[in-house]
Amino acid sequence: MKLSDVATIKTNFKEADFWIVRRGSLETCGQPTYDFNPEHIGIRVERTEVMLPRFLYYCFEMLHDSGKWEPLATGSLSLVNIRVSDVRNIELCPR
Secondary structure (H helix, E strand, C coil): CEHHHCEEEEECCCCCCEEECCEECCCCCCCEECCCCCCCEEEEECCCCCCCHHHHHHHHHHHHHCCCCCCCCEEECCEEECCHHHHHCCECCCC
């Protein structure tokens, strides 16, 4: 099951439960936040019987802290970004 099966994921998404920093330094890219920015990737959990928004936020903190986004970040020099498709394709229950 992928994240896109249980959540709506897109940029400029004011109604999201939380956001992921899409563009920035290698250290900030992929970091979850509760502060809206139209450039951030918004995530709203649609199937709360499968995943609670607060729990998913903590999962994204763990992904960021473990360096999940570093190999996926594209760009040059000190400004990198991750794609919305990278977030949508995260496996929730890897087989």
